[in-house]
Amino acid sequence: MRPGTVSGTSVRVPLRGRLHRRMSRTRVLDLVTLGTYGALAVGLMVLSSEPPYVTPLWAMILLLAGGIAAVSIRRRFPRAAFAAAMALSVLSLAVGSGAESLLAVIAMYTVGVRQRAATAWLCFGIAMACGAFGALAISVRGSVGPPILGLEPPMVARDSVQDWANVYVVIGVILLITTLIGTNVGHRRRYINELVHRADQLARERDQQAETARALERERIAREMHDVIAHSLTVMITISDGAYASLDERPQEAKEAIARVAETGRRTLGEVRRLLGSVRNDGGATIAEHAPQPDASQLASLVRQFVDAGLPVRLTVTGSPSSDAALGLTVYRIIQESLTNVLRHATDVSSVSVTVSWTQTDVTIDVRDVSSPVVASSDSGRGLLGMQERVALYDGEIEAGPQESGGWRVVARLRGEEK
Structure with missing residues (x-):
């Protein structure tokens, strides 16, 4: 203060x-x-x-x-x-x-x-x-x-x-x-x-309002950090494991995988710097170091990262995305967290489908995978909690749980402003 x-x-x-x-x-x-x-x-x-x-x-x-x-x-x-x-x-x-x-x-x-x-x-x-x-x-x-x-x-x-x-x-x-x-x-x-x-x-x-605002901002940044770091580290670990396994038999593919790991690490480092720059502005950061927040237009690039990590993901988008940047970021983070959980916890994944349906008043996100039964993890609760908080900001609903046929499903509906 x-x-x-x-x-x-x-x-x-x-x-x-x-x-x-x-x-x-x-x-x-x-x-x-x-x-x-x-x-x-x-x-x-x-x-x-x-x-x-x-x-x-x-x-x-x-x-x-x-x-x-x-x-x-x-x-x-x-x-x-x-x-x-x-x-x-x-x-x-x-x-x-x-x-x-x-x-x-x-x-x-x-x-x-x-x-x-x-x-x-x-x-x-x-x-x-x-x-x-x-x-x-x-x-x-x-x-x-x-x-x-x-x-x-x-x-x-x-x-x-x-x-x-x-x-x-x-x-x-x-x-x-x-x-x-x-x-x-x-x-x-x-x-x-x-x-x-x-x-x-x-x-x-x-002063109380300032403290509340700071606490909310810290929570928002912690949620963003969790999404960015958990996603990136999961992708990097998966690609590294694949590169290690194919190092002797397919060295060229291993080299390409290591290059993707380095690229993912640099991109993650940039996002972490941007997030920390919003907390501590010491005058050393320039405008060029602050990349824009991701939105719904970058979903294809996001899915490509998981495909490169070995996850068979298929993306389907219907309707016209909203111009609301905050809503686009929320959709991006929900899909990112859902795919990260699949990559981290699911085994024997045969397919993953991501469906995003835009309408005049809302957007529906459906992420499901076909895999072996999911083993519960003690550290998987924060991601789901973060998704629930994001959905609540748009007076929406979210359902997450195992499917009867195996695998996991996340369905979220967010209500936006009428176009």
Whole structure:
């Protein structure tokens, strides 16, 4: 795999890095939030200890401790933190310095960022209800005390309802703005996370598809190698045996047989180079070294090779061959494998017939031999399996087995595109 691509291993490293950076940013943000609240609470506590805004110190200390706890647990226990923030904000407006009202703002922003929009607006309704009590506490303190920072008990009576309404509107506007900002940020984060997750998933799927394609290509090349090498070696061994047997009595025929062995070996070597070149392209191969794939037009040449090897083969072709090169290659390989099996396993072969019938929609291949009963071999299964896989690509059917009169028969029907 090329450098820079995302594989099953290389995906996890960026994901782990992003998670680590996100956790680091989260910790920094929590510290900043806690520091901001603590500074505000301590500052207002000092100011509220000075006349004329004297507020009970014990109440402010307890509220500060509760606020620190609420901020600290807001990610691990969001519901408890939200409830604590609402309660502390109301109590702070009632008996404290009012610093804990910042907790309600933090809580609403956190809910908007981390929860769905429906949940965020439900929490906004709860916050507005708590805000009504907070506004009521401020209006009461503004009238009868104890004083809160910025509000002194008036010398004359004031309209408490109007004060409550004014404070409630301010609280509502602040909570509304905070909720809108939080939901917008949360929606954007979720959208980006979904895009990142989708990109990682597509990268993994791409790599899986590439691995599947490579596996299929390896299987195809292994099948081609089996067909080429098994056929060629069987022919070469058979011709060599014949040449050895006739070396003393018919030396000229033996020399011709040895020449055919050399020719078959060179041709096989060329096909093997072509197949390996499709797997490993190291820049050393030229176009001239890549011969075209065989097809149905070369069946006569294929049969001639087996005749030269001593196999009495008769070829009959009816109909017009298809122009589909892949279909022609499949027909060629099926016949090649069938004749190779006859040459390798059959004994006392008296005749072999190969019939290829082309029609408008399909092609039928019939290879049968007349010989002694075939002895099963432990290494003969891969060739038949390869033929079955080739036939399956064209939604075809294949039958292979011994005949009652002796010998073996292979019948395959492949469905091609209509001419």
